[in-house]
Amino acid sequence: MDNRPDILRIENLGKTFSIGAALFSRPLTLTALQDISFTIRQGETLGIVGESGCGKSTLGRCILQLLTPDSGRVLWMGEDIASLPKEEMRKRRRDLQIIFQDPLASLNPRMTVGEIIADPLRTLMPELDAVARRAKVLKTMEAVGLLPEMINRYPHEFSGGQAQRIGIARALITDPKLIVCDEPVSALDVSIQAQILNLLADLKDEFGLTLIFISHNLSVVRHVSDRILVLYLGRMVELAEGDDLYEAPKHPYTRALLTAVPIPDPIRARQRTIDGLEGEIPSPINPPSGCTFRTRCRFAIGLCAEERPPLENTGHGLVACHRWKELELQPGA
Amino acid sequence: MAGITGKDAVLSNYAVALEAPKGRSLTQDALRRLVANKAALVSIFILLAIILIAYIGPFFLPWEYDKIDWSSIRKPPDFEKGHYFGTDQNGRDLLARTLQGTQMSLLVAGVATGVSVIIGVVYGAIAGYFGGRLDAVMMRFVDIMYALPYILFVIILVVIFGRSPVLLFVGIGCLEWLTMARIVRGQTLSLKQREFVEAARAGGAGPFAIIFRHIVPNLTGPVVIYATLTIPEIIITESFLSYLGLGVQEPQTSLGTLISFGAPVAEAMPWMLITPAIFLVAMLLCFSYLGDGLRDALDPKDR
Amino acid sequence: MDKVLSVHDMNVTFALHQSEVRAVSELSFSLARGETLAVVGESGSGKSQAFLAIMGLLARNGHASGRAMLGDVNLIGMAPDALDQYRGRDIAMIFQDPMTSLNPSLKVKTQLAEVLVRHQQMDERKAQTEVIAMLERVGMPEPVKRANAYPHELSGGMRQRVMIAMALLCRPKILIADEPTTALDVTVQAQMLDLFKSLTNDFGTALVMITHDLGVVAGLADRMMVxxxxxxxxxxxxxxxxxxxxxxxxxxxxxxxxxxxxxxxxxxxxxxxxxxxxxxxxxxxxxxxxxxxxxxxxxxxxxxxxxxxxxxxxxxxxxxxxxxxxx
Structure with missing residues (x-):
């Protein structure tokens, strides 16, 4: 699978937000992303996991240029789309689409399902006439498991799972190559979650999509992803193949995340000990020096506070930890 | 999925032929809730009745609003002569004048409200959507407009448009949009955070397509509610200006003018006050009940 | 097995415009001292409404019938004033979003002490000492400092700890937790589940865990009701x-x-x-x-x-x- 071409390359991406900018107060700077670099091969699913405030959604939006990164490059098929003028970028949006977390909030309540799904076509495929647009809408609705009769109904008449199918149809209608899925199932009921995950897997095969799957739920990410990127406070912590990451986590944070995942299996859940990850995530406005994870890491040493660990190649992936070679971490659960 | 295949052709035919059932839009839902609200429903009927009477009534009256009946000046209701509600100090039929006055009040209120809605929505949505420095400058301008004395503007407008009440109220609409702009800006600020706006951006829509296709339709609720509350406000403004002699010019009249003539002589000639007052009060009450009903219907969560 | 709560044939209905909707039908179950019961279901399964009914917290158009026996008193149909005597003291509930249950304009310790002052007629100073001890018990870092904070100054996990502390202040027999960890990060969720486990052991409180996530209940619950x-x-x-x-x-x-x-x-x-x-x-x-x-x-x-x-x-x-x- 590794001879597939790279489709997207992120280089040293950084993004900060300033908050509380008022007339007489100095704004605070929140570093949402720092020094993010990775590549995605065509047809691959890259999972991005992390807890709240780790910058995973910001990363997804920076890739799609819904947010403008402050530094670094986003190379889409070799072309830096972060530096494109707006008009040029608009043309690339046919290839790059997004699915949102809250299915109902992501649908305009005043538009019918047909209008919502067709909306990207108006600007991205203006060559289609009304009949062709409608035919394309119906075809896409069929692909995501929506009945054609639903075309004139309104979003509030649908349940969360069906609304998410509408959102997927909208992302799919321009025949994109890459779809960023931002927590696409976290707002859904368990039985519906599984339906949507299967649908995404089918669509990926059918249309040869490349997926970026953002989630806080490690079980879901592991289920869908080929490779997994772990973020903590806006920095890359570890990047590896799903199985390697799960069986041999190299970073203490990855391991802590893995042990914290609830296991739907009573005997094992009772047996296992949680890796006592103390405390909560520090504020991204004032992150710890050196390694940002050191305040919660039980392996932290003096060096961790002084120097930021570089991303190192482990042979199976990348890890940012000063001590990854000496630590023998047990697999997750 | 590129290229036209046989299946696509079939689908195209299907797309043309498909008669999918219509869904319930939010507007239809809101209308249903509005109709279920008795006070609002009665208000709508009374308002429609007043509008109908005001515009059709004069054709059935024996007297026109500017016709002087020299034989009956300041007379109470007299059915024989066709002065069903009496006459004024110049011998003109009071019912005819009240209907003409109602027409005028409704017209200026409608015009002024329409103008203020259009300016307020566009201004507020643009300020709210673009945000940042543009928003700051635009909203400071609104603040400055608020601070300037209203009546000064009105006097300037009277000097400019003096003879044309409709133009005058276009001008007043141009002053009334400030609050509307603030409301719309606030709503836009929260709407633009919603994911469907981001979805539209991901779909390649430009800022104005987003504002007018995705944001403005979702402002219907607050805008309609505020507009129904603006109409009575402008009717009162008009009455007040007419009272000061700045409004409608003779022989045309408005409810405010009629009341201003009727009020000083209310003890001696009560009919001169009562007729226009009933119309004015009925309209104001109906608009405010309608506004309440609309708020409940469009914002069911708040109940 | 001594039962702290037994529910028989409970129905919950909601009056809509023209119709009536049954959210809970013929529900019966019992809860033993110190046991953990997981109530599992998806949205619309009635799992939350059943326990809101027991707590007397149904929306205004809701109506509950049947029996929910707390010892030998029936909580269903009880007047709100009478219920207040049991709510908080014998039976407490915490929710997914702690922010909605905390008053944003009062300090944490003031809100928590109020519970003790009201239910146990404790004096203010003693109540505050008790509050800080309880905050420490539920794993709040720097409890004295946090007790003096306002709710918005705390993180989601800390707020949920405040809610748990508040619920446990009067040592209730029953704690009902409605999706208490759904809004939290995985690592904090794991800490919370640990906390729940140790609390039921230490206080002998019976815990009802309402959730849609089977992973959450696997290691925690003794019995389940789907x-x-x-x-x-x-x-x-x-x-x-x-x-x-x-x-x-x-x-x-x-x-x-x-x-x-x-x-x-x-x-x-x-x-x-x-x-x-x-x-x-x-x-x-x-x-x-x-x-x-x-x-x-x-x-x-x-x-x-x-x-x-x-x-x-x-x-x-x-x-x-x-x-x-x-x-």
């Missing part, structure tokens, strides 16, 4: 339901839950959508989505019946379903 369409469809011990589910819905939930240790190419979800309570299907409410259904399921609703081993299910299919292997 709800669908307003009814309990299966009851039993956690191990029974996880390793030998007898109701197809329970089985479907298990198969829908992704497992971090096992990567399957496809999940095996339940087909279709959860029913709307306004239009429940005929017969067994689950039959439109059920892989095991037969003719009888369309017309006749299966009663919740004993099937041996202390467990109950509401399904016409006999015997074990496809077994899940013990991992």
């Amino acid at each position: 709800m669908y369409g307003g009814r309990a469809v299966e009851k039993g011990t956690t191990d029974q339901l996880f390793y030998d589910p007898r109701h197809p819905y329970t089985l479907g939930l298990l198969h829908s839950t992704p497992h971090v240790a096992k990567r399957a190419r496809r999940l095996d979800p339940i087909q279709g959508l959860p029913p709307s309570l306004e239009h429940l299907p005929s017969g067994c409410a689950f039959h439109p989505r059920c892989a095991f259904r037969f003719e009888k399921c369309f017309v006749e609703r299966p009663p919740l019946a004993e099937i041996g081993g202390g467990r109950e299910k509401a399904c016409w299919v006999d015997g074990p379903l496809q077994r899940r292997e013990v991992a």
